Amino acid sequence: MDLHFHGPDATLTERSVVDSVLGLPPSEGPGGLRITRDEGHHSLVQRSKLLPAFHAVQNRFGWIPPGAMDYICRRLSVPPAEAHGVASFYHMFTLKSTPPTVVHVCDDVACRIKGSEGLCTELQHALGAEGWKRSPCLGQCERAPAALVVRAGETPSATSVAPANSQSLLAARAADLPASADTRESIRASVPQFGSDNLRLLSRVGRVNPCSLEAYQASGGYSALTKGILQGPEAVIAEVMASKLMGRGGAAFPTGRKWEAVAKAPARPHYVVCNADESEPGTFKDRVLMEGDPFAVIEGMTIAGLATGSEQGYLYIRGEYPQATERLKHALEAARAAHLLGPKILGSSFSFDIELRSGAGAYICGEETALFNSIEGKRGEPRNKPPFPVHVGLFGKPTVINNVETLVNIPQILALGGEAYSRIGTAGSAGPKLFCVSGHVTRPGVYEVDFGITLGQLIQQAGGVAGGKAIRAVLLGGAAGSFVGPDQLNIPLSFEGTRAAGASLGSGVVLVFDESVDLADILLRIAAFFRDESCGQCVPCRVGTVRQEELLHRLRSGKPMRSYADELELLKEIGQVMRDASICGLGQAASNAVESAFATLNPMPKVAQIR
Amino acid sequence: MSDDSLWFRPPPRPSHPPIAPTPVETPRVEISIDGQAVAVPDTATILDACRSIGIDTPTLCYLETLTPVNVCRVCVVEVKGSRTLVPACSRRVEPGMEIQTNSPRVQLSRKMVLEFLGSSVDLSTAPTALEYSSRYGANAGRYGPAKEAALAGERDAREPGHHHPPGSLHAETVAQPVKIDNNLYVRDYSKCILCYKCVEACGTDAQNTFAIAVAGRGFDARISTEDNIPLPDSACVYCGNCIGVCPTGALMFKSEYDLRQRGEWDEARQTKTDTICPYCGVGCTLSLHVQDNQIVKVTSPLDVEVTHGNLCIKGRFGYGFVQGGDPDKE
Numbered sequence: 001m002d003l004h005f006h007g008p009d010a011t012l013t014e015r016s017v018v019d020s021v022l023g024l025p026p027s028e029g030p031g032g033l034r035i036t037r038d039e040g041h042h043s044l045v046q047r048s049k050l051l052p053a054f055h056a057v058q059n060r061f062g063w064i065p066p067g068a069m070d071y072i073c074r075r076l077s078v079p080p081a082e083a084h085g086v087a088s089f090y091h092m093f094t095l096k097s098t099p100p101t102v103v104h105v106c107d108d109v110a111c112r113i114k115g116s117e118g119l120c121t122e123l124q125h126a127l128g129a130e131g132w133k134r135s136p137c138l139g140q141c142e143r144a145p146a147a148l149v150v151r152a153g154e155t156p157s158a159t160s161v162a163p164a165n166s167q168s169l170l171a172a173r174a175a176d177l178p179a180s181a182d183t184r185e186s187i188r189a190s191v192p193q194f195g196s197d198n199l200r201l202l203s204r205v206g207r208v209n210p211c212s213l214e215a216y217q218a219s220g221g222y223s224a225l226t227k228g229i230l231q232g233p234e235a236v237i238a239e240v241m242a243s244k245l246m247g248r249g250g251a252a253f254p255t256g257r258k259w260e261a262v263a264k265a266p267a268r269p270h271y272v273v274c275n276a277d278e279s280e281p282g283t284f285k286d287r288v289l290m291e292g293d294p295f296a297v298i299e300g301m302t303i304a305g306l307a308t309g310s311e312q313g314y315l316y317i318r319g320e321y322p323q324a325t326e327r328l329k330h331a332l333e334a335a336r337a338a339h340l341l342g343p344k345i346l347g348s349s350f351s352f353d354i355e356l357r358s359g360a361g362a363y364i365c366g367e368e369t370a371l372f373n374s375i376e377g378k379r380g381e382p383r384n385k386p387p388f389p390v391h392v393g394l395f396g397k398p399t400v401i402n403n404v405e406t407l408v409n410i411p412q413i414l415a416l417g418g419e420a421y422s423r424i425g426t427a428g429s430a431g432p433k434l435f436c437v438s439g440h441v442t443r444p445g446v447y448e449v450d451f452g453i454t455l456g457q458l459i460q461q462a463g464g465v466a467g468g469k470a471i472r473a474v475l476l477g478g479a480a481g482s483f484v485g486p487d488q489l490n491i492p493l494s495f496e497g498t499r500a501a502g503a504s505l506g507s508g509v510v511l512v513f514d515e516s517v518d519l520a521d522i523l524l525r526i527a528a529f530f531r532d533e534s535c536g537q538c539v540p541c542r543v544g545t546v547r548q549e550e551l552l553h554r555l556r557s558g559k560p561m562r563s564y565a566d567e568l569e570l571l572k573e574i575g576q577v578m579r580d581a582s583i584c585g586l587g588q589a590a591s592n593a594v595e596s597a598f599a600t601l602n603p604m605p606k607v608a609q610i611r
Numbered sequence: 612m613s614d615d616s617l618w619f620r621p622p623p624r625p626s627h628p629p630i631a632p633t634p635v636e637t638p639r640v641e642i643s644i645d646g647q648a649v650a651v652p653d654t655a656t657i658l659d660a661c662r663s664i665g666i667d668t669p670t671l672c673y674l675e676t677l678t679p680v681n682v683c684r685v686c687v688v689e690v691k692g693s694r695t696l697v698p699a700c701s702r703r704v705e706p707g708m709e710i711q712t713n714s715p716r717v718q719l720s721r722k723m724v725l726e727f728l729g730s731s732v733d734l735s736t737a738p739t740a741l742e743y744s745s746r747y748g749a750n751a752g753r754y755g756p757a758k759e760a761a762l763a764g765e766r767d768a769r770e771p772g773h774h775h776p777p778g779s780l781h782a783e784t785v786a787q788p789v790k791i792d793n794n795l796y797v798r799d800y801s802k803c804i805l806c807y808k809c810v811e812a813c814g815t816d817a818q819n820t821f822a823i824a825v826a827g828r829g830f831d832a833r834i835s836t837e838d839n840i841p842l843p844d845s846a847c848v849y850c851g852n853c854i855g856v857c858p859t860g861a862l863m864f865k866s867e868y869d870l871r872q873r874g875e876w877d878e879a880r881q882t883k884t885d886t887i888c889p890y891c892g893v894g895c896t897l898s899l900h901v902q903d904n905q906i907v908k909v910t911s912p913l914d915v916e917v918t919h920g921n922l923c924i925k926g927r928f929g930y931g932f933v934q935g936g937d938p939d940k941e
């Protein structure tokens with residue numbers, strides 16, 4: 001296959017930036033390199049360097065100039081039209097010249113009720129349209145309103161600012177904030193339970209230096225891996241089965257069964273993927289774990305590798321998490337240096353390594369098969385299932401993919417024993433669970449509780465509603481979850497308890513709205529979120545999310561087409577086709593929150609309902 | 612190199628003539644469709660199974676010669692035990708599957724998919740989609756009057772991640788000016804249902820040219836050359852295989868487009884004649900569509916073993932000599 005290029009030649013700087021990721025080209029004839037394309041495993045792995053190359057160029061220039069784009073395509077044998085399709089999928093990549101510093105302001109639900117719109121207005125005044133951008137949830141909801149300052153250049157930087165105001169943002173924009181080496185102090189603010197003795201998952205966060213492997217080991221770290229290596233893969237899987245651990249990424253699938261399926265899959269190689277894309281609005285638990293206890297994530301992944309016969313892991317982290325990315329990079333290097341990653345770990349015959357991959361702004365890449373495609377250098381479009389990832393996953397090979405929190409439970413399980421672990425929590429939901437409590441509560445943050453505590457108890461633990469106001473609604477499980485009303489605070493927070501109430505735990509979001517909130521505005525933001533984040537592949541979701549938003553807009557502005565009842569009927573049908581006929585969970589869940597609000601909370605202004 | 616190099620020693624002749632391998636009997640799977648028991652090969656899709664007993668299942672993104680992408684969702688059926696509906700075109704049959712092809716859920720989803728398309732895309736040259744729409748009672752008008760069309764290039768420049776909230780009470784559409792940048796075919800993406808067929812035909816399923824791909828995200832997703840450059844600057848080799856698979860007329864011969872613009876396109880006056888392409892030894896089958904003694908477009912039947920409906924620029928567009936003129940100057 002001959003590729004066709006049209007752009008200007010890459011400048012020397014552009015080439016060297018790309019080469020810094022891809023290595024020097026083997027030869028450089030006038031027409032560039034000989035292009036060959038075969039769909040063998042090797043070339044698939046080669047193509048997977050596409051996003052890392054885009055990131056390098058974006059970080060250096062603030063956008064992806066056409067010359068650099070062509071050069072990347074030549075080096076990786078990717079047709080330019082495809083590469084354009086990939087880059088234009090991710091909102092952190094820019095294809096037109098942009099100022100080097102851009103402030104990404106979260107205007108999603110948790111930040112919205114903490115003044116993000118005002119922040120946007122101020123930034124528009126101060127910076128004009130080019131200097132800032134709106135962003136969906138940045139995963140800092142406990143410190144809303146949040147922003148991310150991204151600066152391109154020779155020493156690129158990305159800094160989360162939360163809570164943000166226009167002064168702090170303009171200051172962060174002007175100067176590099178010193179990245180503190182040890183974040184124990186600052187992260188405590190995100191863990192209101194800090195200092196409590198009965199924490200398992202959060203025990204090290206804010207207490208043990210996340211930059212020190214020695215400190216991690218001194219606090220019991222890596223004893224689980226040691227034990228696992230002694231016991232062997234089958235025994236590890238047996239423990240995980242016995243623990244009844246279910247995935248914490250949203251789908252609540254039994255982890256042990258996933259691992260066993262991959263371990264038994266005949267095709268090779270096997271892969272382990274850690275899903276750290278955490279982009280569900282209202283979710284920030286994985287960030288806190290990665291920033292506060294990065295080695296635990298790595299140890300969990302390594303044990304997954306051991307159990308499933310994998311030698312290579314990928315950790316896919318969302319691009320908006322600079323601090324967590326730094327922590328993990330450092331932790332990976334430290335673990336490698338101590339032979340806790342790489343060949344023959346702890347002197348055994350088990351070899352395993354982990355590659356860190358950054359997302360580039362796309363909620364859908366948290367969906368497991370979209371995530372594989374993204375690692376593979378493709379558009380983050382979910383694949384149709386079956387086949388499931390345990391059979392056909394990353395690079396078409398058997399793959400176990402787990403959420404960060406799921407993996408952090410693994411060392412706990414090996415330490416306690418699966419059976420003992422399974423007795424924590426309720427009959428149907430074993431273990432400790434992290435909840436992301438935010439919105440109008442006195443002490444927002446990540447809370448670790450045993451499954452089974454009621455929603456009301458958790459909100460009480462977070463200090464109740466700030467200012468003594470009444471609760472209007474709680475968004476449970478994130479934008480893909482559902483609203484519950486103040487009369488449902490006795491819902492037990494467990495998989496079975498929420499299911500019985502017609503809700504779901506999702507990613508552990510508990511976003512509390514007091515009576516001052518305009519629920520219609522929140523619903524419109526959620527509808528806009530799904531429209532923005534739909535990958536666009538399938539009709540029910542691509543068009544349905546647009547029609548849903550338009551309909552809500554009509555109701556909110558008091559101008560229903562035909563009657564209010566007709567609109568509700570239409571809303572239902574839109575919801576049903578999205579739920580029934582969409583390819584993936586995004587479209588299937590895109591009407592959950594909206595429909596649940598209409599079911600019990602009467603979210604629209606009165607005027608809409610008269611006509 | 613010595614004398615006994617390969618060169619001088621042809622392989623021995625076979626002792627007996629080669630025989631064709633006996634075809635393997637594929638195991639059959641028993642399923643039920645709308646209550647009727649059916650046995651089909653285990654490699655069959657639900658769509659194959661439906662077709663085998665004469666159940667007409669609507670499809671838009673599916674084509675026999677392309678890898679199923681299962682994105683349009685108009686073919687969904689209900690399978691017992693499945694939480695969601697499943698796409699018939701790509702799902703393999705499994706033993707004991709109980710399938711409903713006409714349940715209220717199936718009908719609603721098909722109707723809604725067609726309404727979604729009808730309310731956002733110009734289906735005026737997509738007879739199949741129109742026929743399905745009336746079959747399922749789709750009423751695309753339910754979503755309000757269409758918003759005004761985007762300006763040229765506007766949709767191609769949209770960035771993922773944020774849109775302006777709907778300011779008017781109109782339904783968003785993909786309407787935009789038609790792209791005419793060469794004399795052979797036009798791209799009218801107001802008519803594009805994003806079925807991915809053209810991308811597949813241009814890519815690994817047929818042409819391996821990769822001139823076009825899907826770009827952007829969500830409702831702004833679109834078919835695009837790299838950086839949205841005009842076709843003549845792109846990798847396109849004008850094989851027209853994308854036109855051949857496009858189900859909506861979004862990709863159209865310039866000759867057909869011009870006739871339609873002048874109001875002179877009339878399929879009732881057309882004849883279709885199959886012949887063999889005279890240019891090279893492959894000998895592709897050409898179907899010449901002729902109106903008023905002029906070739907107005909060239910297609911190729913899908914069921915031709917060797918080429919599966921694909922042609923190259925010569926067979927597709929090089930018919931000017933038949934008419935004693937250059938197709939560029941009609």
Ligand SMILES: Cc1cc2nc3c(=O)[nH]c(=O)nc-3n(C[C@H](O)[C@H](O)[C@H](O)COP(=O)(O)O)c2cc1C
Pocket residue numbers: 246247248249250251252253255275276277278279280363364365366367368369401402403404406407584585586
């Ligand atoms: C639209 C969408 C977004 C998702 N985002 C995430 C995410 O950010 N993090 C995550 O762990 N799982 C996410 N998931 C769930 C994953 O597909 C998958 O179920 C999960 O990573 C499996 O890990 P677990 O078994 O440990 O939960 C998402 C699913 C969907 C449909």
Ligand code: SF4
Pocket residue numbers: 364381382533534535536537538539541542582583584585586587588
């Ligand atoms: S449901 Fe939405 S996000 Fe999922 S595949 Fe379809 S269009 Fe993409």
Ligand code: SF4
Pocket residue numbers: 809812813818820821822823846847848849850851852853854
């Ligand atoms: S004419 Fe051929 S090469 Fe050009 S875009 Fe269509 S399929 Fe690709």
Ligand code: SF4
Pocket residue numbers: 802803804805806807808809810834853856857858859860861862
């Ligand atoms: S141009 Fe035609 S073939 Fe291509 S995606 Fe659109 S409708 Fe499908």
Ligand code: FES
Pocket residue numbers: 106107108109110111112136137138139140141144145146281282283
């Ligand atoms: S950081 Fe703004 S909503 Fe989560």
Ligand code: FES
Pocket residue numbers: 669670671672673680681682683684685686687698699700701
């Ligand atoms: S024909 Fe099956 S999804 Fe399009």
